[in-house]
Amino acid sequence: MLWASLLRAIAMIADSNWKLQIEENTDTCKSYRIYRNRLTFFHLLFNPLVSVVWLVIAVYVGYHLVAESSEETYIFHQELVFTSVFVGLCIIMLMRGLQSMHTCEESVLVSQGFGVQVTSTKSSGSTSSSFYPIQNIHSIVINEGISMHQIMFYLALVLKNEASVELESLQPLFMNSRPRLPLLQVLYTDMNKTFSLSATSKSES
DSSP states (O other): OHHHHHHHHHHHHHOOOOEEEEEESSSSEEEEEEEOOOOOHHHHHTOHHHHHHHHHHHHHHHHHHHHSOGGGHHHHHHHHHHHHHHHHHHHHHHHHHHHHHOEEEEEEEEETTTEEEEEEEETTSOEEEEEEEGGGEEEEEEEEEEETTEEEEEEEEEEEOSSOSSOEEEEEESTTTOOOHHHHHHHHHHHHHHHHHHHHHHHHO
16 A cells, blocks of 8 residues: 555656647537656666665765775675676566556547546556446536645546435545646536437437
8 A cells, every 4th residue: 555655646747738628520529638747667777766866876876986905796796696687677667557557548528419438548558448328417517625634625527326316425526637727627517518418319309
């Protein structure tokens, strides 16, 4: 749990410049895409934590080069090789962990009369998608929550409960990018217009 939180924090430091793109794919589909640059080797190489690791290795090697006597040079070089290989493997695992957790794109595709598809893409190339039929969506809201003693706002779909009409559930959107309130208001206004068109086209059909 601690490692997951640490990797998530490092990934946010590496690249936190999110961009918004709204486009109409067809007359009946509209896409809301929030994205940022993929986490590449260049980002990881100059990541603050990775730089600290390289600094520790340099200090370790420099200290032993000065402290060790010439009689123990061969043994020292063996230890240094094993240590370097171990640290190198740890760095590679760290980079892979960062890439697997680093979300570079979140998108919401609203298809009039059909539903909403939510897609999340990682820097590693893996994607995860969820589809919510239009008949199961009641509305879209900006909800308020508390995270780490901070008030945060997020966009959410209000889903109808199939078992009971009175019970509803929330499906948060863009939880990795976490747009600020002004951007959420833009998304909320535009999505509501799209949902209104969807409801109109559905009633006409």
